Amino acid sequence: MSSAVRTQHDLIARFEAAARSAAATVERVSATAGALASAVERIAQGRIAIAEPLDLPGELFTDLYRLPGIVTARSKAELAACDVGITDAFAAIARTGSVCVTIDHAYSGALSLLARLHIAVVAADTLVERPAEVFDPNRFGGKGLTRNFVFITGPSATADMGPLVRGVHGPHKLHVIILE
Numbered sequence: 001m002s003s004a005v006r007t008q009h010d011l012i013a014r015f016e017a018a019a020r021s022a023a024a025t026v027e028r029v030s031a032t033a034g035a036l037a038s039a040v041e042r043i044a045q046g047r048i049a050i051a052e053p054l055d056l057p058g059e060l061f062t063d064l065y066r067l068p069g070i071v072t073a074r075s076k077a078e079l080a081a082c083d084v085g086i087t088d089a090f091a092a093i094a095r096t097g098s099v100c101v102t103i104d105h106a107y108s109g110a111l112s113l114l115a116r117l118h119i120a121v122v123a124a125d126t127l128v129e130r131p132a133e134v135f136d137p138n139r140f141g142g143k144g145l146t147r148n149f150v151f152i153t154g155p156s157a158t159a160d161m162g163p164l165v166r167g168v169h170g171p172h173k174l175h176v177i178i179l180e
Contacts, residue, residue: 011094011127012178018097022154024174031123031179037063039177040119046083047071049115052106053088055143056121060179061086074107085111085171089122089152090143092176094129098153099176100144112152118171120152124180 016026025043029035040048049071053061064070064086071082079085087108089099099120103109112118128134131151134144143149155174 008124008127011129012124012180014094014129015092015097015127015178018093018095019154019174019176020097022097024097024154024176026176026178028124028178028180031060033060033063036060036121036177036179037067040064040084040086041067043175044069044084044086044117044119047081048084048086049079049082049107049111051085051087051108051111053121054102054105054108055090055126056088056123056179060121061088076110079107079110080114082111082115084117084119085113085115086119086121087112089120089176090126090147090149091134091140092122092127092178093131093134093151094127096131096151096153098131098151100134100149101152102143102147102149104148109150112150113171115171117173117175118152118155119175119177121177121179124178127178 019026029039048069089101091100155171
């Protein structure tokens with residue numbers, strides 16, 4: 001195994017550990033439409049809304065539209081009633097277990113916040129070690145400097161008024177699918 005491949009596998013393993021410690025779930029699947037749809041079908045139940053991918057090839061998402069429960073309406077009421085929101089992420093951070101989701105494209109912001117389960121799909125080759133690397137103008141075509149995006153680390157949580165409570169300001173669950 002080459003050192004570049006070994007380094008990528010190390011980044012993925014560190015990302016998985018950090019994401020799980022932040023109460024997210026993570027799985028790796030092959031970068032095919034069928035594998036992605038099978039992974040989503042295993043965990044997604046109810047009404048599912050999909051944001052058009054910005055950074056991943058659109059053909060990877062085509063089989064998702066055949067799953068039961070797909071919602072195509074984009075009114076606030078329809079989006080708020082969705083159980084699952086699926087977005088792509090242009091990067092992921094190994095150290096924190098965070099994904100970087102562009103929030104001003106194709107309802108990605110709303111879908112990453114309103115559904116009870118947010119599924120973020122990210123390519124394995126877009127994992128970096130530290131958050132600062134996202135802002136390097138030579139990484140990801142400068143997307144970290146030109147986009148409106150959020151770092152999402154685990155499901156929504158707050159301890160403002162006592163014990164830790166999940167899902168107060170956003171999804172109760174975050175599931176990250178890493179495409180290899």
